[in-house]
Amino acid sequence: MTDAPAPLADPHLVYDPVAGDGPKDVVILGSTGSIGTQAIDLVLRNPDRFRVTALSAHGGRVALLAEQAHRLRVRTVAVARQDVVPELREALSARYGAGEPLPEILAGPDAATRVAASDCHTVLNGITGSIGLAPTLAALEAGRTLALANKESLIVGGPLVKALAKPGQIIPVDSEHAALFQALAAGTRADVRKLVVTASGGPFRGRTRQELAAVTVEDALAHPTWAMGPVITINSATLVNKGLEVIEAHLLYDIPFDRIEVVVHPQSYVHSMVEFTDGSTLAQATPPDMRGPIAIGLGWPERVPDAAPVFDWSKASTWEFFPLDNEAFPSVNLARHVGELAGTAPAVFNAANEECVEAFRTGALPFLGIIDTVTRVVEEHGTPAAGTSLTVPDVLEAETWARARARELTARTASAEARA
Template identity: 95%
Template sequence: MTDAPAPLADPHLVYDPVVGDGPKDVVILGSTGSIGTQAIDLVLRNPGRFRVTGLSANGGRVALLAEQARRLRVRTVAVAREDVVPALREALSAQYDAGEPLPEILAGPDAATELAASDCHTVLNGITGSIGLAPTLAALEAGRTLALANKESLIVGGPLVKALAKPGQIIPVDSEHAALFQALAAGTRADVRKLVVTASGGPFRGRTREQLSHVTVEDALAHPTWAMGPVITINSATLVNKGLEVIEAHLLYDIPFDRIEVVVHPQSYVHSMVEFTDGSTLAQATPPDMRGPIAIGLGWPERVPDAAPVFDWSKASTWEFFPLDNEAFPSVNLARHVGELAGTAPAVFNAANEECVEAFRAGALPYLGIMETVTRVVEEHGIPEMGTSLTVSDVLEAETWARTRARELTVRTASAEARA
């Protein structure tokens, strides 16, 4: 184990870009989403520690984006949708006093990537989906510390990210990986026996595969623990999200897949655990709240006081752990498979799943059809041939094929159901 490559995320190593004194300058990508809004709340409560210099968003919530820009007094605002620039400029003008200079506006599909390379200390990538890959690579290449909440960019572009990242440059923000990151600080890599990633089980915990055949979109969106965006929430219902996290843990910590275990923990108090070779297990626990992991991503190696709520240990509580039902939720084992295949296989898995989730939300695919279709796309893709010589073009080409094929299979499924 000591001969394994150095992990991407190592709590013992601190990467510190050369910047000036004062608060840490931060760029937030995906500022109007769940991660972004909670990060902004953390920043506003800690003005002496952090200063936000730039915000990016897709462009669907320009009023909120303009309000964030004004409250944080950012230099730059980026939107992926060029068509919303007039509305954004109007919203900014309404927020700022007459004569006060407005932030610079970047617009278009590369706007977030340009912002990620701008002058700052840390880039928080809170974008959802594989479109976060280019900003991730840009931040790393520019020498920024990367607080990574966009797991998809690491999963689909693992070798590309690993080739650019310097020791300690990536700090994970997913609650599970922030937990592993903190627990790993207690020992050396040679001390680690396995990683234990916890899963809430989502809204369908305890149901058999047969019982899942008629669940609805509303059922899948009713997560019992976390308040997240619709795509991540449905990924949690299928446990695809947990499969992606297994791949992410392998890439971040260079632990083999057979030493990464998933257990169901409905309370979501323990965010993940590390089992060491001496038999001890360290668990990182907080009440469910993403501001704690975000604070680790922005502040490490320092902790941010009162970043997240704490337990009241004077009150009785029950913490439960159950094995994962791989028959009802085959996504985790499929993720292990594509992770071991490497190359473009993870990109195919992720892209096909994104298409199938959208089809499920639109009523064109049943719940069980999500993983059935993803599995078929992965099987048709086969074994990648490029090995470790992955390029961005390879990833984009594989994603395009996977999305097209998933849509074709979805249409066939919808037509067959209509005829039945």
């Protein structure tokens, strides 16, 4: 184990691109989403620690983006949708005083990538989906500390990210990986026996595969403990999200897949655990709230006081743990298989899933059809070339094929159901 490659995320190593006094300059990608809005709340409560210099968003919530830019007094606002620029400029003008300069506006599909490489200390990548890969690579290449909430960019481009990242340059922001990150600080890599990733079980915990056949979009969006965007929430319902997190844990910490375990913990108080070779297990626990992991991502190696809620230990509570039902939720084992294949297989898995989730949201695919279709696309893709030779064009080509094939299979499913 001591001869394994250095992990991407190591709590013992601190990468500080612009050491100095004063607040850290931060760029927030995906500022109008769940991670972005909570990060901004944290920044506004800690102006002595953080200063946001640029924001990026897709463009679906222009008024909120303009409000964020004004409150934070950012230099640059980036938006993926070129068509909303006039609306954004008008919204900014309405908030800034007469004669007060407006922030620079960048627009287009590469806007987030451009601000990810801009002058700052830390880039928080809170974009959802594999479109976060290019900004992740840009931030690393520019030498920024990367607070990574966009797990997909690591999963689809693992070798590319690992080739660019310097020791300590990536700080994970997912609650599970931030928990592992903190627990790993208690020992050396040679001390680690197992990583234990917890899962809430989503809204369908305890249901059999047969009982999942008729669930609706509304059912899948009713997560019992976390408030997240629709894609991540549905991924949590299928447990695809947990499968992605297993791949992410493997890539971040260089722990073999057979030593990464998933357990169901409905309360979502324990975010993950590390089992050490001496029999000790360290668990990181807080009430469900993403501001804690975000604070770790932005502030490490320092902790941000009162970043998130704490437990009231004077009140009785019950914490439960259950084994994962792999028959009802086969996505985690499929993700392990994909992770071991490496190469472009994770990109195929992720892209096919994104297409199937969208098809489910629009009523074109039943709930069980999500993972069944993803499985078939992965099987048809076969064994990819070695991951060490992976390139960005390889990833894009694999994603394009997987999306097209998932749409074809989804259309067949819809047609067959219509005839039934």
